[in-house]
Amino acid sequence: MRLVYGEDWRVGPWVCHRTGGAWSPVDSKTIGMEKDGDLIAGVLFDHYNHRSIAMHVAGEGSRWMTRSYLRAAFGYAFLQMKVAKVLGLVDESNERARRLDEHLGFQLEARIADAAPGGDLLLYTMTPAQCRFLEI
Numbered sequence: 001m002r003l004v005y006g007e008d009w010r011v012g013p014w015v016c017h018r019t020g021g022a023w024s025p026v027d028s029k030t031i032g033m034e035k036d037g038d039l040i041a042g043v044l045f046d047h048y049n050h051r052s053i054a055m056h057v058a059g060e061g062s063r064w065m066t067r068s069y070l071r072a073a074f075g076y077a078f079l080q081m082k083v084a085k086v087l088g089l090v091d092e093s094n095e096r097a098r099r100l101d102e103h104l105g106f107q108l109e110a111r112i113a114d115a116a117p118g119g120d121l122l123l124y125t126m127t128p129a130q131c132r133f134l135e136i
Contacts, residue, residue, distance in 0.1 A: 004032030093118025
C-alpha cells in the first residue's frame with residue numbers, strides 16, 4: 001500500500017463519489033491510499049479557515065485504516081495546517097460514519113436540525129489534545 005499525495009484531482013472525486021459530497025479543486029486537499037495502483041481510501045480536507053478544517057473519509061475493504069494513514073491525515077490537519085479543530089459532518093442516519101468518527105476519537109459537538117437528507121446534521125470535532133494519532 002502506498003500513500004498518495006498531490007493527486008487531488010484523482011482522490012477528491014473518488015472520496016466525494018463515496019460520501020455524497022461535491023469536490024472543489026480550489027478549496028480541497030487530499031491524501032489517498034492505493035494498493036496495486038487502485039485507490040482504496042481517501043481523505044479530503046476542505047473549508048479551512050485557519051482555526052478549523054473539515055475532514056471527509058472514504059475507504060473500500062477492511063484493511064485501509066492503518067495507523068500510518070491516520071497519522072498522515074491528522075498530522076496534515078494538526079501539524080501542517082495547525083488547526084485547533086478537525087470537523088466531521090455526518091448525516092444522523094449514517095450509522096457507519098458515526099461509529100467511525102466516534103471510534104477515531106471525535107466528539108459530538110452540535111446537532112443541526114433537518115440539515116441532512118436523513119434528518120439532522122451532526123457536527124463531530126476533534127482537537128489535537130484528543131487525537132491519539134499524532135506523533136509530537
